Amino acid sequence: MFKRFDGDARQPVEIFVDGRPVMAREGDTVSxxxxxxxxxxxxxxxxxxxxxxxxxxxxxxxxxxxxxxxMGNRQGCLxxxxxxxQVEIQKGKRExxx
Amino acid sequence: MTSNRPMRDEYDVAVIGAGxxxxxxxxxxxxxxxxxxxxxxxxxxxxxxxxxxxxTPLKQTRLLGDDYWAGSKLVEEVRAxxxxxxxxxxxxSLDPHLELGISVGGGSQFIRARRVILATGALERPFPIPGWxxxxxxxxxxxxxxxxxxxxxxxxxxxxxxxxxxxxxxxAQILRMGGQIDLILDxxxxxxxxxALPHAAAFLRSxxxxxxxxxxxxxxxxxxxxxxxxKIAASGxxxxxxxxxxxxxxxxxxxxxxxLLHQGVVPNVNLAMSAGVKHQWDEIQLCWVxxxxxxxxxSVDGIAIAGDGAGIAGVLAAVARGRIAxxxxxxxxxxxxxxxxxxxxxLRAALAKVERGRRFLDVLFQPPxxxxxxxxxxxxxxxxxxxxxxxxxxxAIGATGPNQLKAYRRTGMGPCQGRLCGxxxxxxxxxxxxxxxxxxxxxxxRAPVKPITLSELASLPKDxxxxxxxxxx
Numbered sequence: 315m316f317k318r319f320d321g322d323a324r325q326p327v328e329i330f331v332d333g334r335p336v337m338a339r340e341g342d343t344v345s346x347x348x349x350x351x352x353x354x355x356x357x358x359x360x361x362x363x364x365x366x367x368x369x370x371x372x373x374x375x376x377x378x379x380x381x382x383x384x385m386g387n388r389q390g391c392l393x394x395x396x397x398x399x400q401v402e403i404q405k406g407k408r409e410x411x412x
Numbered sequence: 413m414t415s416n417r418p419m420r421d422e423y424d425v426a427v428i429g430a431g432x433x434x435x436x437x438x439x440x441x442x443x444x445x446x447x448x449x450x451x452x453x454x455x456x457x458x459x460x461x462x463x464x465x466x467x468t469p470l471k472q473t474r475l476l477g478d479d480y481w482a483g484s485k486l487v488e489e490v491r492a493x494x495x496x497x498x499x500x501x502x503x504x505s506l507d508p509h510l511e512l513g514i515s516v517g518g519g520s521q522f523i524r525a526r527r528v529i530l531a532t533g534a535l536e537r538p539f540p541i542p543g544w545x546x547x548x549x550x551x552x553x554x555x556x557x558x559x560x561x562x563x564x565x566x567x568x569x570x571x572x573x574x575x576x577x578x579x580x581x582x583x584a585q586i587l588r589m590g591g592q593i594d595l596i597l598d599x600x601x602x603x604x605x606x607x608a609l610p611h612a613a614a615f616l617r618s619x620x621x622x623x624x625x626x627x628x629x630x631x632x633x634x635x636x637x638x639x640x641x642x643k644i645a646a647s648g649x650x651x652x653x654x655x656x657x658x659x660x661x662x663x664x665x666x667x668x669x670x671x672l673l674h675q676g677v678v679p680n681v682n683l684a685m686s687a688g689v690k691h692q693w694d695e696i697q698l699c700w701v702x703x704x705x706x707x708x709x710x711s712v713d714g715i716a717i718a719g720d721g722a723g724i725a726g727v728l729a730a731v732a733r734g735r736i737a738x739x740x741x742x743x744x745x746x747x748x749x750x751x752x753x754x755x756x757x758x759l760r761a762a763l764a765k766v767e768r769g770r771r772f773l774d775v776l777f778q779p780p781x782x783x784x785x786x787x788x789x790x791x792x793x794x795x796x797x798x799x800x801x802x803x804x805x806x807x808a809i810g811a812t813g814p815n816q817l818k819a820y821r822r823t824g825m826g827p828c829q830g831r832l833c834g835x836x837x838x839x840x841x842x843x844x845x846x847x848x849x850x851x852x853x854x855x856x857x858r859a860p861v862k863p864i865t866l867s868e869l870a871s872l873p874k875d876x877x878x879x880x881x882x883x884x885x
Contacts, residue, residue: 315548315670319563319589322469339562341455341467346562356547356651361797365650367547369794369832371554372460373453374535374680376795376827377545387827387863391557392500394455 316349329399331355338395345371345378345390348401360407380404386412415496417516418523423449425741426512426525427495428503428683431459432727433719434531435486436734441529442495444742444749449523450490451501451514457487459533459719460553461727464561475588476560479623479727486731505859506530506687508712513859520868527714527741530684531734534677534720537699537779538836539574540786542645544673545794548652552674556582565591568669571655573597573644576676576777577624577726584627587634595666596631597657598639599675601780611772618769619728642782646671675779679721682829686857688712693850696774697724698784699835700854706760707740708733716740724774728766735759785840792840793833795826800840807844814838814855827863830855 324339338347348355356365368378378390386408430452438450458465462483505513558564643658678699690711701723716737719730806820824830
């Protein structure tokens, strides 16, 4: 769907998506890094389990919901990546306690 | 200065949103000596139009255009103004007494302000077509956001569909960056060219005319554009695979990995409405706009709205309105400081100049009914997965408006709080019941206007009376 522009000279930042290492760039949001990763990062909705990807990328649609460092229902499009960040693709509802 | 949490409990002026309007407002307010807090949800200033202006990997001026880089000047101005700037801060409540609930870094606190300027801008109008929830369907603005902030460009088979001034800007930017666009589906109604004609004279003097025409020419020279599109549907198994569209009753299908939708922007009303600001239905822009006085003041004493949240008028008008709202705050709180700032007459004249020709764009790009009021099993509420037919069925058994509909179907009660379905629900119910959108009304919005965790609420500082109200013994 998306590729990185060739002239992007930002520092790489390693994050983990469901345990797999993914190379993001400094300044990426989690959702941008996921979209650029080429991995299947579709979440499943809480209501029907339908597959979704981010829709608005500006904090209003909540289709980018993702578990970040053990906390569920984070808006991936608003959270910047940090080295070593653990991202889990959310399947269904947020679990109690995370 | 940029801070990690508010440095004080009370400010003269709190500005919410660091886009063009918020930057202009905070800058003028702080320059006049008012203690000013600028709050913004993103990691850096700029809002949507100047998104990532301080951090974009696309450093070459040519790629994003001069209008984008104009934003960095205003960012420098606000940084030098003495305003306190808080990025990554979500304002989740604002009450009529001007108390703000702010979440930053996973913790919340309340602050008070003597004046609040809402510069929360716009969001893209819902574009509820069949299949718009499929992975691979996004807004055109979303593509523009990842382009500016992360240098991502579409790479697979890409279709862009819709209309409006921003639509052409975005397609031009993607193409300049080497991104792929295979097909453009233009949904502008042919009839609108005639309807917009009476407003054309004013538009001829608009600063947007020449830029707009040049951009459309640039795009049309590179990509196939199909005009007069009256139907669009996305389909695929678990993700987008194809886009089907109709022109003059004839149907065609294009393979697609990515479909970018856009049919204009509308004010982001959630925070303003939750504070009790009176809004009304705009018959031309087809959205809710706040009722404002000539100082951008709202029906709630002390709250002003600047920028596209005050009614869609574009970046230059946003800057002008931001300055007007800030100037009004200075006149109210510290009139002696007003002499340094431009006079209100000068500011209003600047606004009138950049608003020129707006009506032409509003009428020309008024989105067609079939793309605003969907039918059948097209999803309306993306969060709760409620279809157009579900809503019509609820109307048939007695749902009268958006608030009753919540009890029937939970529309608007998911995490987006109606941002992606509210306008559709209002117009759909108005259409079904033979009423005007004004009569049907909108969701009653309440704090928290963004979801925050219970633990974050529980860890808010409490005074003794609050504790006594719930603790026994």
